[in-house]
Amino acid sequence: MDPASFVCPTPIxxxxxxxxxxxxxxxxxxxxxxxxxxxxxxxxxxxRLDDQAVLDIGGAQLAFTTDSFVVKPLFFPGGDIGSLAVxxxxxxxxxxxxxxxxxxxxxxxxEGFPLxxxxxxxxxxxxxxxxxxxxxxxxxxxxxxxxxxxxxxINTTGIGIMRPGVRLSASQARPGDRVLLSGSIGDHxxxxxxxxxxxxxxxxxxxxxxxxxxxxxxMLAASNNSVRCMRDPTRGGLSSSLNExxxxxxxxxxxxxxxxxxxxxxxxxxxxxxxxxxxxANEGKLVAIVxxxxxxxxxxxxxxxxxxxxGAMIGTVQRGHAGLxxxxxAFGSSRIVDLLPxxxxxxxx
Amino acid sequence: MRYVDEYRDPQIAHxxxxxxxxxxxxxxxxxxxxxxxxxTLMRYGIGDLLPKGIELVHGPGCPVCVTPLELIDQAxxxxxxxxxxxxxxxxxxxxxxxxxxxxxxxxxxxxxxxVYSPMDALNIARENPTKKIxxxxxxxxxxxxxxxxxxxxxxxxxxxxxxxxxxxxxVPPAMRLILESxxxxxxxxxxxxxxxxxxxxxxxxxxxxxxxxxxxxxxxEPVDLLEAISMLVAxxxxxxxxxxxxxxxxxxxQGNIAAQRVMRDVFTVADRKWRGIGEIAQSGLVLRKEFxxxxxxRVFQLEPLFVEEPKECISALVxxxxxxPVDCPAFGKRCTPMSPLGAPMVSAEGACAAWYQYKRxx
Numbered sequence: 001m002d003p004a005s006f007v008c009p010t011p012i013x014x015x016x017x018x019x020x021x022x023x024x025x026x027x028x029x030x031x032x033x034x035x036x037x038x039x040x041x042x043x044x045x046x047x048r049l050d051d052q053a054v055l056d057i058g059g060a061q062l063a064f065t066t067d068s069f070v071v072k073p074l075f076f077p078g079g080d081i082g083s084l085a086v087x088x089x090x091x092x093x094x095x096x097x098x099x100x101x102x103x104x105x106x107x108x109x110x111e112g113f114p115l116x117x118x119x120x121x122x123x124x125x126x127x128x129x130x131x132x133x134x135x136x137x138x139x140x141x142x143x144x145x146x147x148x149x150x151x152x153x154i155n156t157t158g159i160g161i162m163r164p165g166v167r168l169s170a171s172q173a174r175p176g177d178r179v180l181l182s183g184s185i186g187d188h189x190x191x192x193x194x195x196x197x198x199x200x201x202x203x204x205x206x207x208x209x210x211x212x213x214x215x216x217x218x219m220l221a222a223s224n225n226s227v228r229c230m231r232d233p234t235r236g237g238l239s240s241s242l243n244e245x246x247x248x249x250x251x252x253x254x255x256x257x258x259x260x261x262x263x264x265x266x267x268x269x270x271x272x273x274x275x276x277x278x279x280x281a282n283e284g285k286l287v288a289i290v291x292x293x294x295x296x297x298x299x300x301x302x303x304x305x306x307x308x309x310x311g312a313m314i315g316t317v318q319r320g321h322a323g324l325x326x327x328x329x330a331f332g333s334s335r336i337v338d339l340l341p342x343x344x345x346x347x348x349x
Numbered sequence: 350m351r352y353v354d355e356y357r358d359p360q361i362a363h364x365x366x367x368x369x370x371x372x373x374x375x376x377x378x379x380x381x382x383x384x385x386x387x388x389t390l391m392r393y394g395i396g397d398l399l400p401k402g403i404e405l406v407h408g409p410g411c412p413v414c415v416t417p418l419e420l421i422d423q424a425x426x427x428x429x430x431x432x433x434x435x436x437x438x439x440x441x442x443x444x445x446x447x448x449x450x451x452x453x454x455x456x457x458x459x460x461x462x463x464v465y466s467p468m469d470a471l472n473i474a475r476e477n478p479t480k481k482i483x484x485x486x487x488x489x490x491x492x493x494x495x496x497x498x499x500x501x502x503x504x505x506x507x508x509x510x511x512x513x514x515x516x517x518x519x520v521p522p523a524m525r526l527i528l529e530s531x532x533x534x535x536x537x538x539x540x541x542x543x544x545x546x547x548x549x550x551x552x553x554x555x556x557x558x559x560x561x562x563x564x565x566x567x568x569x570e571p572v573d574l575l576e577a578i579s580m581l582v583a584x585x586x587x588x589x590x591x592x593x594x595x596x597x598x599x600x601x602x603q604g605n606i607a608a609q610r611v612m613r614d615v616f617t618v619a620d621r622k623w624r625g626i627g628e629i630a631q632s633g634l635v636l637r638k639e640f641x642x643x644x645x646x647r648v649f650q651l652e653p654l655f656v657e658e659p660k661e662c663i664s665a666l667v668x669x670x671x672x673x674p675v676d677c678p679a680f681g682k683r684c685t686p687m688s689p690l691g692a693p694m695v696s697a698e699g700a701c702a703a704w705y706q707y708k709r710x711x
Binding site: 015017018019020021027028264267268271329330331332333334335336338341342 | 350353357359362363391392393394395397398443452453455456457571686687705706707708709
């Protein structure tokens with residue numbers, strides 16, 4: 001058969017509608033950006049595709065980011081949609097090396113949603129913002145008809161100020177750099193899954209949802225300008241963050257399975273559900289690419305901060321195979337750590 | 350983690366691999382039947398630990414992969430009917446039929462829900478008496494008892510709004526097909542541990558005797574698989590062809606009698622088409638006539654469909670161990686997990702998808 005005339009009867013890559021996988025942070029999300037948004041929005045600031053835009057406004061270097069929160073259930077062990085909406089945006093600013101200052105909060109609320117619950121969410125947001133030292137200075141509310149929303153959705157936008165001389169970007173990883181991870185992976189995603197309706201198992205897994213800007217400040221202070229980039233591995237997990245960095249920098253990354261901290265309970269839950277912690281979301285962890293000569297100092301600073309106590313050096317940046325992430329397994333063999341097409345799916349058996 | 354880490358111990362694994370290298374005096378071709386085992390072999394890179402002469406080929410044991418296109422198209426059709434709640438294990442949702450998958454059906458408005466057990470689907474049926482709840486009953490002998498139990502319970506509880514679209518397949522007939530092929534290269538089988546937990550291994554003794562082929566029933570952790578490989582190589586080197594049980598912490602000779610009983614009560618054996626392979630005689634399970642009221646094919650009066658599979662796909666050869674995924678010109682190019690041409694690229698447990706995910710640069 002002539003390959004040119006071949007018509008794929010299963011054109012699953014050519015979706016004509018949004019599926020849930022488009023929101024997974026995996027390959028489908030990346031395609032959505034590439035095919036729909038970047039062609040029309042493209043500009044030098046956006047095209048860097050970092051977690052935040054860095055803007056030069058009248059000589060001031062500002063970091064600017066936005067994020068929407070649709071988590072279900074609204075309240076989960078270790079947090080809720082309100083605190084998460086603060087931490088998520090604070091962390092997106094922090095990953096650029098900025099000090100978070102101001103935030104907006106926009107609520108899309110479903111008709112019939114209990115006021116008492118909304119009050120609890122708002123209170124939790126205020127507490128989280130206070131603790132993080134950011135001020136919520138503007139906002140918006142919209143109400144949609146019953147059935148057209150899912151309780152409440154929150155959007156937050158954040159502004160921070162860049163540290164002088166600090167410029168972090170996913171495109172700056174170089175061969176020889178070290179990969180640092182601030183703690184155990186998979187806690188948030190498994191806590192959410194375990195508390196979802198219909199999934200009946202009891203665990204004490206708690207979401208790691210937390211603001212990371214003070215951890216970032218400690219690391220940068222010890223870094224002698226040797227931190228190339230930072231990412232918080234939220235949806236899509238550690239694998240997605242590493243794949244994005246490898247791709248943006250045109251390098252490969254090798255991580256070591258043995259060095260990646262995963263809590264016993266999270267491992268157990270992932271075993272049961274047939275999931276891989278490398279792809280499970282975190283909300284209070286960061287991965288940093290650091291020049292080799294300063295990696296030990298940055299790691300030490302990380303481990304002195306309460307948010308980085310379990311920090312570890314998990315791998316190195318390497319030349320060749322641009323965009324490839326591999327993992328040396330506990331067995332000494334090597335395997336690819338790819339982006340998933342969409343969400344991780346529980347397996348049949 | 351107890352009962353897991355012991356079976357992932359690198360030292361034990363390396364010792365077993367060393368034992369295989371010590372024993373093997375010539376090349377051997379071994380097949381793992383089950384997709385879960387394929388996944389472990391690729392994920393841990395077990396092939397890299399073994400001596401060059403030991404070739405592992407991947408069998409047809411991914412139930413998601415071998416579900417025929419026709420049935421997926423029918424599932425999508427049913428899911429789109431008004432008043433239907435279509436329930437399934439998660440990994441069936443991304444399996445492409447001839448024009449779309451269940452995720453896309455959901456995006457078009459179908460009520461498609463992921464459940465972790467068919468019993469969850471029964472609960473949905475109880476809570477939604479005005480809707481028709483359909484469960485996609487897919488899998489090998491491993492999932493058959495739970496699915497049978499759901500149908501049995503639906504009848505007992507009078508849940509007339511619950512039905513099952515059944516696509517159950519059986520392992521021994523597929524192994525027989527491979528062994529009967531004049532081109533067969535497989536000299537020893539890693540047997541499917543979870544299937545044998547249910548069914549025991551009497552059927553496998555018949556195969557071992559008839560085709561003079563050793564079969565070691567194995568678990569799913571790296572140490573399980575390496576131990577099974579060493580047991581197979583020992584048999585082959587000694588000229589034995591027996592069924593041995595590596596997975597004795599789960600598998601007994603007679604299997605799970607109670608599970609077999611409920612399977613027999615609800616299902617009966619029938620011919621079944623396998624995606625990528627074709628029709629295999631007496632290789633599937635269908636609902637017995639007594640349960641016709643819970644048979645989705647009857648409830649929705651489905652017409653038989655025939656859908657042609659992509660000609661370029663060599664899955665029939667891959668699933669029988671005659672070709673490796675990387676031997677296919679479409680592999681990783683026109684055929685990826687994002688746009689699979691055929692069965693083994695579909696689920697994470699499919700041979701091609703496992704290669705693509707873990708080894709495509711090897």
